[in-house]
Amino acid sequence: xxxxxxxxxxxxxxxxxxxxxxxxxxxxxxxxxxxxxxxxxxxxxxxxxxxxxxxxxxxxxxxxxxxxxxxxxxxxxxxxxxxxxxxxxxxxxxxxxxxxxxxxxxxxxxxxxxxxxxxxxxxxxxxxxxxxxxxxxxxxxxxxxxxxxxxxxxxxxxxxxxxxxxxxxxxxxxxxxxxxxxxxxxxxxxxxxxxxxxxxxxxxxxxxxxxxxxxxxxxxxxxxxxxxxxxxxxxxxxxxxxxxxxxxxxxxxxxxxxxxxxxxxxxxxxxxxxxxxxxxxxxxxxxxxxxxxxx
Amino acid sequence: xxxxxxxxxxxxxxxxxxxxxxxxxxxxxxxxxxxxxxxxxxxxxxxxxxxxxxxxxxxxxxxxxxxxxxxxxxxxxxxxxxxxxxxxxxxxxxxxxxxxxxxxxxxxxxxxxxxxxxxxxxxxxxxxxxxxxxxxxxxxxxxxxxxxxxxxxxxxxxxxxxxxxxxxxxxxxxxxxxxxxxxxxxxxxxxxxxxxxxxxxxxxxxxxxxxxxxxxxxxxxxxxxxxxxxxxxxxxxxxxxxxxxxxxxxxxxxxxxxxxxxxxxxxxxxxxxxxxxxxxxxxxxxxxxxxxxxxxxxxxxxxxxxxxxxxxxxxxxx
Numbered sequence: 001x002x003x004x005x006x007x008x009x010x011x012x013x014x015x016x017x018x019x020x021x022x023x024x025x026x027x028x029x030x031x032x033x034x035x036x037x038x039x040x041x042x043x044x045x046x047x048x049x050x051x052x053x054x055x056x057x058x059x060x061x062x063x064x065x066x067x068x069x070x071x072x073x074x075x076x077x078x079x080x081x082x083x084x085x086x087x088x089x090x091x092x093x094x095x096x097x098x099x100x101x102x103x104x105x106x107x108x109x110x111x112x113x114x115x116x117x118x119x120x121x122x123x124x125x126x127x128x129x130x131x132x133x134x135x136x137x138x139x140x141x142x143x144x145x146x147x148x149x150x151x152x153x154x155x156x157x158x159x160x161x162x163x164x165x166x167x168x169x170x171x172x173x174x175x176x177x178x179x180x181x182x183x184x185x186x187x188x189x190x191x192x193x194x195x196x197x198x199x200x201x202x203x204x205x206x207x208x209x210x211x212x213x214x215x216x217x218x219x220x221x222x223x224x225x226x227x228x229x230x231x232x233x234x235x236x237x238x239x240x241x242x243x244x245x246x247x248x249x250x251x252x253x254x255x256x257x258x259x260x261x262x263x264x265x266x267x268x269x270x271x272x273x274x275x276x277x278x279x280x281x282x283x284x285x286x287x288x289x290x291x292x293x294x295x
Numbered sequence: 296x297x298x299x300x301x302x303x304x305x306x307x308x309x310x311x312x313x314x315x316x317x318x319x320x321x322x323x324x325x326x327x328x329x330x331x332x333x334x335x336x337x338x339x340x341x342x343x344x345x346x347x348x349x350x351x352x353x354x355x356x357x358x359x360x361x362x363x364x365x366x367x368x369x370x371x372x373x374x375x376x377x378x379x380x381x382x383x384x385x386x387x388x389x390x391x392x393x394x395x396x397x398x399x400x401x402x403x404x405x406x407x408x409x410x411x412x413x414x415x416x417x418x419x420x421x422x423x424x425x426x427x428x429x430x431x432x433x434x435x436x437x438x439x440x441x442x443x444x445x446x447x448x449x450x451x452x453x454x455x456x457x458x459x460x461x462x463x464x465x466x467x468x469x470x471x472x473x474x475x476x477x478x479x480x481x482x483x484x485x486x487x488x489x490x491x492x493x494x495x496x497x498x499x500x501x502x503x504x505x506x507x508x509x510x511x512x513x514x515x516x517x518x519x520x521x522x523x524x525x526x527x528x529x530x531x532x533x534x535x536x537x538x539x540x541x542x543x544x545x546x547x548x549x550x551x552x553x554x555x556x557x558x559x560x561x562x563x564x565x566x567x568x569x570x571x572x573x574x575x576x577x578x579x580x581x582x583x584x585x586x587x588x589x590x591x592x593x594x595x596x597x598x599x600x601x602x603x604x605x606x607x608x609x610x611x612x613x
Contacts, residue, residue, distance in 0.1 A: 032419070165344075
């Protein structure tokens with residue numbers, strides 16, 4: 001993970017490492033060394049708990065392990081066990097569907113809406129845009145009860161569709177994509193019109209490819225939001241049929257499951273996030289620094 | 296990417312894109328109708344989803360808070376009774392007190408840590424990417440996962456108490472002791488999990504500062520600390536304010552870590568507002584009452600958002 005992402009404003013400030021005079025360069029060197037050490041200590045604070053999870057998850061059961069000793073050997077037994085015992089694989093599958101389906105539907109519907117809101121004139125457009133943006137001011141917890149009542153009336157409690165449906169309304173996605181679509185030159189659309197491209201083709205072959213960067217970023221965040229979500233899945237997925245990994249982990253933790261089992265499950269739940277980060281770090285960092293996407 | 300300059304506007308709270316684009320020289324009524332039809336068809340899925348799962352629940356929350364509502368759909372109109380009941384409910388005031396105490400601990404804590412991280416990363420020349428990644432990684436975890444890890448770290452036979460035991464102290468009841476200690480422990484978990492995000496925002500703010508000002512301060516003989524306090528920080532004020540509001544809202548919504556680590560205890564010491572809402576709604580199925588709690592949360596968050604907007608608008612008009 002040593003990707004060197006250039007900062008948005010790189011170049012505005014000359015690199016401090018190229019200080020001209022030698023006495024200054026020496027103090028600068030010392031300063032850099034201290035700085036590196038301080039950051040290494042802080043990194044320990046952020047990373048050590050994650051390493052502890054991995055060690056506990058991979059320690060043989062009943063063998064002495066953290067915090068009093070390091071295990072003499074590591075094993076995958078715990079991981080294999082949680083996949084064979086209980087409902088863990090089902091939770092994993094539910095979490096995957098909850099996240100993956102949401103990503104696809106949110107991105108598609110949000111891109112369509114964003115395109116219309118940015119490029120088409122139709123009655124009620126501005127009112128709708130304002131209404132969508134206004135919903136960003138309402139915390140999801142404030143509408144938890146009526147949303148639950150609605151889903152229960154529709155028969156969606158303890159079902160995957162009941163879990164997924166209400167989370168598809170994503171104002172932030174629409175807002176962000178709309179900014180991109182607005183910045184596209186009008187000539188692009190004129191050319192498409194002259195070439196006789198229909199509305200859907202214009203959207204599919206011109207808009208979508210051009211907004212790929214923002215879609216990639218949003219995909220990451222929508223995935224993480226859903227994968228890590230607790231309150232809504234807790235409320236609507238009370239049986240195993242619709243129980244997600246976070247809810248399952250929380251119940252494992254309160255039950256008397258062994259530490260090695262809980263940590264193995266926790267480790268598995270974190271791996272997709274880690275993989276996404278390793279592959280797409282650039283997108284994540286850039287989007288936060290530019291637009292303040294909040295997860 | 297030129298678009299990035301535009302997306303920045305969310306940072307400053309300005310929304311220039313809300314004004315209509317210039318009118319196109321169409322003239323033909325049929326073309327306009329076609330355009331309107333296409334527009335409506337494209338927003339239709341969103342309209343349905345938002346109508347059902349955003350707009351309806353938002354009005355539903357207000358309406359339900361005025362009723363006694365049972366799961367089978369029967370309800371009785373109560374007027375403001377749920378709110379007068381809230382005002383007289385010691386559990387409500389306890390949850391408000393817990394939430395405000397938590398916010399008071401959490402917000403300065405996370406701002407301090409993320410600002411410190413950003414300043415250090417900003418000064419670092421080599422390995423910046425590596426350290427940024429290492430500091431950011433916990434942000435990818437869920438609050439549930441963070442809660443599970445830190446439950447173990449804070450437990451009586453966890454590493455923290457093992458270390459304290461080695462020093463002849465403890466065991467310290469991090470998650471079951473006095474209220475302030477429990478809330479501090481919960482704040483540590485949320486800071487660990489969440490500070491990477493604010494740190495990156497601060498870092499972007501620092502990178503955007505012109506080098507000349509810092510150079511001028513240095514020539515004037517300002518040391519690192521003075522230069523930070525009198526130059527860097529004042530220039531960073533809008534960013535600090537943005538992060539402050541965001542993290543305050545996050546703080547008011549604290550739930551997951553409490554659910555995993557303390558269950559609202561000991562003896563309601565960490566029974567936050569959302570936890571209160573969750574209990575009333577899904578333990579006692581008192582939906583009308585729980586909706587009223589949701590409305591209170593909404594009002595608190597709304598006030599914070601308005602303060603943020605007022606602040607930025609005031610700045611823009613100068």
